[in-house]
Amino acid sequence: MSIEIRKAAIKDLPVLLEFEQGIIEFERPFDPTLKDEKISYYDIKAMLFSEEVEVLVVVDGDEVVASGYARVEQGKPYLKHVIYGYLGFMFVKESHRGKGINKLIIDGLQKWCVSKNINEIRLDVYAENPAAIKAYEKAGFSSFLVNMRKGI
Secondary structure, eight states: OEEEEEOOGGGGGGHHHHHHHHHHHHHHOOOOSSSSSSSOOOOHHHHOOOTTTEEEEETTTEEEEEEEEEEEEOTTSSSSSEEEEEEEEEEEEETTTTTSHHHHHHHHHHHHHHHHTTTOOOOOOTTTTTHHHHHHHTTOOOOOOOOOOOOO
């Protein structure tokens, strides 16, 4: 295994679009509010060219096997931090899960956030996804706020 992390490039767009659909299909059972038809969470092409977003991929040889992004977000006026990094688009191909690849992505995104003078990073995870929660806790995250919903 020849694992390398790098900034995503426009040539990666087709596989990144596949990853996005993989994330959506994985998350559908957790979120009854998602539309049934094909949807998209991100404008990945725009993200690749944005100064406010860093999209990273992990490659094994020539194969892109994982992705993630950090996005600069404005903090609320009552918070100590003016900006923070929001992490998302975390995806690791099934064949490469359990090998510490998601941590590589998180570490790379954290490094980018530090380079932007960001000292707070956040992400969202479904409460009913204990494997992801455990992985993020292992990477140093802790539960902070519970977002609740009720369909009426």
